[in-house]
Amino acid sequence: MAVGINKNKSLTVGELAQRCGVAISTIHFYEKKGLIEGWRTTGNQRRYGRQMLRRVAIIRVAQRAGVPLAKVKEHLDRFPRGTITAKEWAKLSQDWHDMLQDRIVALTQLRDQLGTCIGCGCLSLEDCPLRNPDDVLAEEGSGAMLLVD
Amino acid sequence: MAVGINKNKSLTVGELAQRCGVAISTIHFYEKKGLIEGWRTTGNQRRYGRQMLRRVAIIRVAQRAGVPLAKVKEHLDRFPRGTITAKEWAKLSQDWHDMLQDRIVALTQLRDQLGTCIGCGCLSLEDCPLRNPDDVLAEEGSGAMLLVD
DNA sequence: CCTTGACCTCAACTATGGTTCAGGTTGTAT
DNA sequence: ATACAACCTGAACCATAGTTGAGGTCAAGG
Numbered sequence: 235m236a237v238g239i240n241k242n243k244s245l246t247v248g249e250l251a252q253r254c255g256v257a258i259s260t261i262h263f264y265e266k267k268g269l270i271e272g273w274r275t276t277g278n279q280r281r282y283g284r285q286m287l288r289r290v291a292i293i294r295v296a297q298r299a300g301v302p303l304a305k306v307k308e309h310l311d312r313f314p315r316g317t318i319t320a321k322e323w324a325k326l327s328q329d330w331h332d333m334l335q336d337r338i339v340a341l342t343q344l345r346d347q348l349g350t351c352i353g354c355g356c357l358s359l360e361d362c363p364l365r366n367p368d369d370v371l372a373e374e375g376s377g378a379m380l381l382v383d
Numbered sequence: 384m385a386v387g388i389n390k391n392k393s394l395t396v397g398e399l400a401q402r403c404g405v406a407i408s409t410i411h412f413y414e415k416k417g418l419i420e421g422w423r424t425t426g427n428q429r430r431y432g433r434q435m436l437r438r439v440a441i442i443r444v445a446q447r448a449g450v451p452l453a454k455v456k457e458h459l460d461r462f463p464r465g466t467i468t469a470k471e472w473a474k475l476s477q478d479w480h481d482m483l484q485d486r487i488v489a490l491t492q493l494r495d496q497l498g499t500c501i502g503c504g505c506l507s508l509e510d511c512p513l514r515n516p517d518d519v520l521a522e523e524g525s526g527a528m529l530l531v532d
Numbered sequence: 533c534c535t536t537g538a539c540c541t542c543a544a545c546t547a548t549g550g551t552t553c554a555g556g557t558t559g560t561a562t
Numbered sequence: 563a564t565a566c567a568a569c570c571t572g573a574a575c576c577a578t579a580g581t582t583g584a585g586g587t588c589a590a591g592g
Contacts (some may be wrong), residue, residue, distance in 0.1 A: 246538080246539080247538090247539075248538065248539080257580085257581075258538095258539090259580070259581055259582080260579085260580065260581090262540095262541095263579075263580060263581090267579095275588090275589095277539085277540090277587075277588050277589075278539085278540065278541095278587080278588085279538085279539055279540075279587095279588070279589090280539085280540090295493070295497070297579095298493055299490070299493055299494075299497070300490075302577095302578070302579090303578075303579075304577095304578085327497045330497055331494055331497040334490055334493060334494040334497065335494060337490060338487055338490050338491055338494060341448070341449075341483055341486060341487050341490070342487055344444070344447055344448055344483060345448075345480055345483040345484060345487060348444075348448070348476045348479055348480040348483065395568080395569080396568090396569075396570095397567095397568065397569080406550085406551075407568095407569090408550070408551055408552080409549085409550065409551090411570095411571095412549075412550060412551090416549095424558085424559090426557075426558045426559070426569085426570090427557080427558080427569085427570065427571095428557095428558065428559085428568085428569055428570075429569080429570090446549095451547095451548070451549090452548075452549070453548090
């Protein structure tokens, strides 16, 4: 019954889940998706190496950064099993850093456009950057897309 | 056949979709969700007032800002049908601006932590802010959460 | 030994935000 | 008048990211 902290070797699914702050079902899910990997006891119970703590940690960081699991898996599959070295993690975190940077820039642009619109009575004035330019674009034959990108 | 641009009054579903840069099925979907509203011809075809252009535009802006549709609906329901005034839009865009600001701050923090980790060989060093503090937190009895929040 | 918590599988379900398809109807240009 | 584009409905399906539940097994303390 007692969840003894097993300082030495393998982790049960419950331990891994608790230590990573996720539900057990999430660990099952990640394993089914091939994001993490472990072995089984003779009684078919999951056991994980301690490196899976880091792996789940990385998955969670990536998710916070907005990386979908499939993308995370792609990255993690480059170091198939086990430990990710500092250098490998540096590459990963550089990639995700850059992606985050892009997302931040996009959101910041949008935020600033909203800021402008608060001042301008947006979506009703001719020069509003958020305004769908209605007939203008319609007459240009384009799809009348909202905003620049 | 020809999609004549009807300068004067109502918009067909296809016109609205094209002018907003979304699929027709998306317009159907938004209508079913109660996000937009129109009327029907005697032949049961959808017609929309021009104010729906702005309404769909607002929905798309909100989505880019990460507002779920249910939330958008909540906001839009405050001005039940038709035109949203400049003042009302100002309130809306202020709210979404603030929300965006929060998200930007969160992502920026994460980005900067990733930046630190690129330098520190992250997730393997004791002082890494992204590192799951493993046994430390485990011994504190907490869930060994990743990162501060 | 036996209870009890932790574990197992598989299927179904949740929510979000849509898309696709089948089968049938409308509206308009020629 | 007729063809053909555009429209209609409803159900099924897609992806993402899991959660929940039923029914059964494992393992460790007393």
